[in-house]
Amino acid sequence: MKNGSSWEAGSASKVVDELRSLADARAVGARLPSTRDLQHQLGVGPVTVQRALARLVTEGVLVTRPGAGTFVAARRTARVGDTDWQQVALGASPVSASGIDVLLANVNSTGFQLGTGYLDAGLRADSRLAAAAARAVRRPDAWGTPPMAGVPELRSWFGREIGADPDQVLITSAAQSALSAVFRALLPAGSPVLCAVPTYPGALAVARSAGLVPVPVPTDADGIRPELLERALAATSARLLFLQPTFANPDGGVLAHARRREVLGICERAGAFILEDDYARWLGHGQVPPPPLWRDDDQGRVITVCSLTKILAPSLRIGAIVARGPVMSRLAAMRQVDDFLVPAPLQHTAVEMVTGPGWSAQQRAVSAALRARMGTLTAALAAELPECSFENPRGGISLWLRLPRGTDDLAVASWAARLGVVVMSGRYYVVGEQDASYLRLCVAGIREADIPAAVALLAEAVRAGAGTGTDLPPHRAMTG
Numbered sequence: 001m002k003n004g005s006s007w008e009a010g011s012a013s014k015v016v017d018e019l020r021s022l023a024d025a026r027a028v029g030a031r032l033p034s035t036r037d038l039q040h041q042l043g044v045g046p047v048t049v050q051r052a053l054a055r056l057v058t059e060g061v062l063v064t065r066p067g068a069g070t071f072v073a074a075r076r077t078a079r080v081g082d083t084d085w086q087q088v089a090l091g092a093s094p095v096s097a098s099g100i101d102v103l104l105a106n107v108n109s110t111g112f113q114l115g116t117g118y119l120d121a122g123l124r125a126d127s128r129l130a131a132a133a134a135r136a137v138r139r140p141d142a143w144g145t146p147p148m149a150g151v152p153e154l155r156s157w158f159g160r161e162i163g164a165d166p167d168q169v170l171i172t173s174a175a176q177s178a179l180s181a182v183f184r185a186l187l188p189a190g191s192p193v194l195c196a197v198p199t200y201p202g203a204l205a206v207a208r209s210a211g212l213v214p215v216p217v218p219t220d221a222d223g224i225r226p227e228l229l230e231r232a233l234a235a236t237s238a239r240l241l242f243l244q245p246t247f248a249n250p251d252g253g254v255l256a257h258a259r260r261r262e263v264l265g266i267c268e269r270a271g272a273f274i275l276e277d278d279y280a281r282w283l284g285h286g287q288v289p290p291p292p293l294w295r296d297d298d299q300g301r302v303i304t305v306c307s308l309t310k311i312l313a314p315s316l317r318i319g320a321i322v323a324r325g326p327v328m329s330r331l332a333a334m335r336q337v338d339d340f341l342v343p344a345p346l347q348h349t350a351v352e353m354v355t356g357p358g359w360s361a362q363q364r365a366v367s368a369a370l371r372a373r374m375g376t377l378t379a380a381l382a383a384e385l386p387e388c389s390f391e392n393p394r395g396g397i398s399l400w401l402r403l404p405r406g407t408d409d410l411a412v413a414s415w416a417a418r419l420g421v422v423v424m425s426g427r428y429y430v431v432g433e434q435d436a437s438y439l440r441l442c443v444a445g446i447r448e449a450d451i452p453a454a455v456a457l458l459a460e461a462v463r464a465g466a467g468t469g470t471d472l473p474p475h476r477a478m479t480g
């Protein structure tokens with residue numbers, strides 16, 4: 001059964017399609033039936049009809065004449081001449097979307113969602129967000145120019161959460177733009193950047209798109225391996241390490257307490273910065289997460305990035321870069337070059353959300369749901385896929401599933417999609433060669449009750465992928 005809001009969205013888009021067909025069947029300038037007649041004809045309410053008409057007006061399919069009705073608009077097809085010259089002018093692309101293109105396409109895929117890192121509508125704080133946004137847009141200063149580094153209340157709040165002063169905080173458009181700004185501000189194109197692997201494909205994409213060369217440093221159950229970090233720094237002279245010390249995406253791992261000082265010491269001796277992606281700060285599974293690595297440092301070595309999108313909603317694109325020392329002015333300059341500023345209404349919405357009475361309840365609800373979902377996922381995997389292995393995630397949204405030897409992760413992901421389960425291939429999370437295949441399974445967007453059925457289908461896909469990897473089955477009707 002689908003939840004209410006996705007059912008409504010589905011019904012609304014069906015009405016749009018039906019009205020589009022009505023318009024297509026009529027001549028240009030023909031009048032559409034009245035809203036009341038359309039309501040009866042399509043069996044929906046007046047608001048749904050009005051919204052569908054408005055959408056088709058925006059698309060240029062219909063025009064409205066106040067007092068006269070809605071009419072079929074003149075059909076215009078944009079002329080497309082010979083664009084082949086572009087291929088010559090564009091040359092090789094500097095943009096690398098590898099992995100995030102699949103990740104973002106997955107967000108809106110139908111089926112059991114083990115692919116998205118964003119919360120399902122049932123867990124999001126949509127109605128509180130709507131109320132907060134309504135108040136935020138009415139503030140007298142809503143549409144002016146906020147301070148370039150962010151509104152003071154929000155800088156103070158992020159500062160308190162991370163353990164920093166407000167002037168050490170820059171507000172950003174969530175974590176993705178923050179990572180991009182830090183990579184580009186710190187390193188010229190062509191530089192190596194060390195990445196604890198497996199890692200988040202979005203970070204690899206921004207690094208590669210900035211002309212940087214990601215160099216993998218393996219992790220184990222305690223996080224990044226210090227002896228290999230030392231070797232990688234010596235071999236590459238890299239000046240930046242990208243790390244997720246808390247509930248890493250994809251394996252939910254945590255940098256062991258004993259390793260925190262060691263990693264900082266190694267980077268100190270090499271003169272390297274650490275970019276700490278603290279995207280999961282509020283995604284513990286009931287326990288208090290370890291403090292940000294930022295707190296173990298007073299030399300400005302650690303630059304921390306965090307975001308509200310994972311705990312509240314993907315469209316609340318608010319995050320922060322936390323840094324100290326001369327690097328701060330370089331980061332502030334990069335942010336201005338990129339964006340000028342983050343829209344004030346969105347910043348004020350975030351302030352309302354994190355300082356309002358619902359904030360603790362949201363954290364508790366998300367944390368309890370993630371813990372329950374992860375428990376159900378690990379139990380189902382143990383029962384259905386004993387030939388696969390994984391470490392229990394310590395927190396966060398995802399699990400890193402090792403596939404049986406010789407299994408192709410892309411083939412398994414394709415089979416799974418066809419069977420109605422969305423998962424991410426592990427290859428996007430690594431750099432260079434690896435001796436095993438993995439899937440990243442995410443519990444942010446799936447209801448707990450759907451997990452056993454999703455894993456049963458996934459088991460079918462793994463067994464199919466372990467075989468020939470050919471003859472994909474037809475797409476199965478959506479079940480979840």
Ligand SMILES: Cc1ncc(COP(=O)(O)O)c(C=O)c1O
Binds near residue numbers: 279308309310
């Ligand atoms: C580890 C990690 N960092 C950063 C991001 C970017 O998140 P956002 O830009 O939505 O805050 C993501 C999103 O999936 C992520 O998994």
